[in-house]
Amino acid sequence: MNYHVNEKGYYGSFGGAWIPEMMFPNIDELRRRYIEIIESDAFRSEFENLLKDYAGRPSPLYYAARLSEHYSTRIYLKREDLNHTGSHKINNTIGQILLAEKLGKTRIIAETGAGQHGVATATVCALKGIKCVIYMGALDVSRQAPNVKKMKMLGAEVIPVYSGNQTLKDATNEAMRDWICHPDDTHYIIGSVVGPHPYPDMVARFQSVISKEMKLQLQEKTGNPNPTRIIACVGGGSNAAGAFYHYLENEEVELIGVEAAGKGIDSGETAATLLVGSPGVLHGSRTVLMQNEDGQVTEPYSVSAGLDYPGIGPLHAFLYERGRAKYISATDDEVMKAALLLTKKEGIIPALESAHALAALEKIEAGADDINVINLSGSGNKDMETYLKYFGF
Ligand SMILES: *Cc1c(COP(=O)(O)O)cnc(C)c1O
Numbered sequence: 236m237n238y239h240v241n242e243k244g245y246y247g248s249f250g251g252a253w254i255p256e257m258m259f260p261n262i263d264e265l266r267r268r269y270i271e272i273i274e275s276d277a278f279r280s281e282f283e284n285l286l287k288d289y290a291g292r293p294s295p296l297y298y299a300a301r302l303s304e305h306y307s308t309r310i311y312l313k314r315e316d317l318n319h320t321g322s323h324k325i326n327n328t329i330g331q332i333l334l335a336e337k338l339g340k341t342r343i344i345a346e347t348g349a350g351q352h353g354v355a356t357a358t359v360c361a362l363k364g365i366k367c368v369i370y371m372g373a374l375d376v377s378r379q380a381p382n383v384k385k386m387k388m389l390g391a392e393v394i395p396v397y398s399g400n401q402t403l404k405d406a407t408n409e410a411m412r413d414w415i416c417h418p419d420d421t422h423y424i425i426g427s428v429v430g431p432h433p434y435p436d437m438v439a440r441f442q443s444v445i446s447k448e449m450k451l452q453l454q455e456k457t458g459n460p461n462p463t464r465i466i467a468c469v470g471g472g473s474n475a476a477g478a479f480y481h482y483l484e485n486e487e488v489e490l491i492g493v494e495a496a497g498k499g500i501d502s503g504e505t506a507a508t509l510l511v512g513s514p515g516v517l518h519g520s521r522t523v524l525m526q527n528e529d530g531q532v533t534e535p536y537s538v539s540a541g542l543d544y545p546g547i548g549p550l551h552a553f554l555y556e557r558g559r560a561k562y563i564s565a566t567d568d569e570v571m572k573a574a575l576l577l578t579k580k581e582g583i584i585p586a587l588e589s590a591h592a593l594a595a596l597e598k599i600e601a602g603a604d605d606i607n608v609i610n611l612s613g614s615g616n617k618d619m620e621t622y623l624k625y626f627g628f
Pocket of ligand 1: 322323324351352426427428468469470471472473474475541542586588589612613614
């Protein structure tokens with residue numbers, strides 16, 4: 236079975252480029268040129284050098300002995316939290332800034348919700364001396380003040396978006412509008428495996444370094460490149476896509492994505508897209524999304540801002556439909572408990588997003604000899620206020 240995108244940009248019936256005519260020139264240029272550019276020797280050597288010396292890769296694969304003892308199984312953590320800027324997002328922004336350079340673009344735009352992708356984008360723009368404009372919902376601008384300050388210090392212009400609910404979905408709409416008005420000089424760095432083709436495939440390729448390293452590291456540590464299962468949290472789905480990528484065709488490796496249940500999947504306050512959503516078109520892609528009977532996108536909720544998105548990448552909609560990957564969810568309370576457990580057992584404070592993957596350990600039946608890899612997508616530095624408020628330290 237082939238789980239990769241076909242030449243039209245589809246995973247089964249999901250994906251494609253459902254875009255307004257005005258955006259066609261931008262997307263068409265990318266679609267025609269991305270493979271040729273990212274597979275060229277010049278691109279690959281610069282990408283690999285920056286991942287190594289700038290982002291700090293390879294990220295360690297750490298055997299979590301005390302957490303393993305707690306769950307009576309073997310648990311490895313893929314430490315994406317140790318990357319420069321604190322998460323996996325830098326893998327994608329490094330790839331896309333190099334691509335933008337090769338396309339001769341002189342201006343970068345991006346959308347951001349929690350601000351993590353905005354910071355990773357502003358970072359690579361500073362690195363390359365390229366103008367950077369970040370669209371952010373006005374509500375998020377006030378909720379995520381530390382990241383807004385970082386983006387500004389890095390030289391980015393942050394534009395608050397006052398339409399709709401003033402959150403990520405509205406920022407994305409505004410970024411798309413900007414791109415339509417600046418087709419010649421601007422590249423749009425999308426932050427996950429979402430959006431019109433070729434973004435889902437392109438971003439998955441940039442993030443696939445995660446599973447590429449995982450294979451080598453597991454071979455070295457266990458004598459077998461294949462774990463029993465890989466567990467990753469899923470917002471748009473880019474860290475999960477990267478962690479699954481080189482195992483997609485190896486059906487013996489179990490793949491588990493964990494969505495944000497928020498206050499519970501039946502509570503109306505959730506972001507578990509696959510579990511409560513239905514097929515439709517969102518941000519240029521046919522996928523599964525949270526919508527009401529009139530097809531209007533409904534507002535997602537999760538304690539973790541990085542998973543608070545009403546859609547999901549088309550690859551995951553396809554893996555779900557085919558049963559290749561399993562998707563479960565974790566509530567805010569389960570996630571808080573899992574984050575505290577990792578902190579106490581291993582001295583690692585995880586991002587709230589990553590703690591969703593950790594919470595899955597309570598829900599699966601793992602045997603004593605199983606090898607479980609948890610993709611620890613990011614660091615908890617950005618979430619300290621939420622943790623302190625919840626636990627009342
Ligand atoms: C943004 C983010 C996520 C969610 O995005 P995906 O595209 O689903 O990976 C998960 N973890 C962290 C730390 C993030 O910053």
